[in-house]
Amino acid sequence: MSELFAVHPRDAGWAGLLLATLPRDGTVLWVQERMAILEAGRVHPPGLPPIDLVHVEARDAKSALWAMEEGLRCSALAAVIGELWGEPQALDFTATRRLAFAAEAHGVPCHLVRIGAAGANLSGARFRWRAASAPSLAHPYNAKAPGPPAWEAELFRARGVPPGQWVVAHEEGDRDLVAAPVDRTLGEDRGRRRAG
Numbered sequence: 001m002s003e004l005f006a007v008h009p010r011d012a013g014w015a016g017l018l019l020a021t022l023p024r025d026g027t028v029l030w031v032q033e034r035m036a037i038l039e040a041g042r043v044h045p046p047g048l049p050p051i052d053l054v055h056v057e058a059r060d061a062k063s064a065l066w067a068m069e070e071g072l073r074c075s076a077l078a079a080v081i082g083e084l085w086g087e088p089q090a091l092d093f094t095a096t097r098r099l100a101f102a103a104e105a106h107g108v109p110c111h112l113v114r115i116g117a118a119g120a121n122l123s124g125a126r127f128r129w130r131a132a133s134a135p136s137l138a139h140p141y142n143a144k145a146p147g148p149p150a151w152e153a154e155l156f157r158a159r160g161v162p163p164g165q166w167v168v169a170h171e172e173g174d175r176d177l178v179a180a181p182v183d184r185t186l187g188e189d190r191g192r193r194r195a196g
Contacts, residue, residue, distance in 0.1 A: 001100040001110040003125035006132070007152075009039060009116040013133030017151040017168060018081065018111055019049055026078025027052040029071040033064040035085035040115050051078075061088030065095050072102035072110055083113040087121065097124030128157040137169050 006014045022028060028051050030043055043055050058064035061084050068082040080103070084091060096112070101124075103110035112125065132152045139147035150169035155161065 001096070001103045001112065001125050002127040002129060003096070003112045003114060003123055004129045004131055005117060006040075006113070006115045007130050008132065011132050012040070013151045014113060014115075014131035016133070016149050017131045017153060018113070020168075020170065022049075022051060023078040023109075024051075027054060027076065028079045028081065029054045029056065029068075029074075029077050030081045030083070031056045031058055031064045031067045031071070032083045033058045033061050033085060033088075035060075036083040036113075036115055039085050040083070060090070061085075062090035065090055065099070068110065068112075069098055069102050072099065072108045073106055075106050075108065077108050079109045079111065081111045081113060083115065084117075086116045087118070093122040093124060096122075100124040100126060123157075125157075126159050127155060127161070130154040130156060134167050134169075 004014050004018060030053060032043060032055070034057065037057060043053070045053055056067050058067055064082055064084060068080050071077055071080040099110055099112065134150040134152045136149055137147040139145040148170045150167055152165070153168050154165045155163050157163065
């Protein structure tokens with residue numbers, strides 16, 4: 001399970017980063033609580049990559065967490081995404097642990113997206129990220145046009161993995177993400193790395 005925090009509530013850079021890492025086949029369950037829809041917008045399937053999408057609108061965070069946990073128990077799903085607004089009372093350490101255990105037990109990746117949240121609370125998530133839009137890469141044929149999209153990704157908490165910051169983008173002709181570290185200590189590899 002990973003937890004993904006939007007650096008700014010109106011920045012949807014987290015969506016581009018998350019969509020680029022989703023499996024290319026299978027069905028994705030995307031659960032949005034009502035406040036996340038009101039504040040940040042509803043999922044628009046025509047604007048997504050070609051994935052089978054099941055969209056659930058939950059009336060509150062408690063309902064959204066329940067739908068996510070039920071979805072994680074379905075091994076036919078390729079991934080479960082939950083989008084919550086702010087710091088809802090229902091989202092505590094126990095709720096995140098339940099999601100993490102369900103994801104691990106059934107082998108379904110879980111992504112909990114937090115919009116308008118600080119991220120300082122306790123969580124059972126294995127990976128905690130901050131994500132934001134970054135300037136696009138250079139366009140290969142027109143210097144005045146935007147090139148491929150890029151995102152800033154910061155892993156600020158993880159179990160067994162050191163924290164770090166990367167600028168992540170698609171390379172031309174490559175379907176995988178590549179990441180260039182931006183804050184490594186001296187002596188560490190500064191080459192480009194594939195994001196896994």
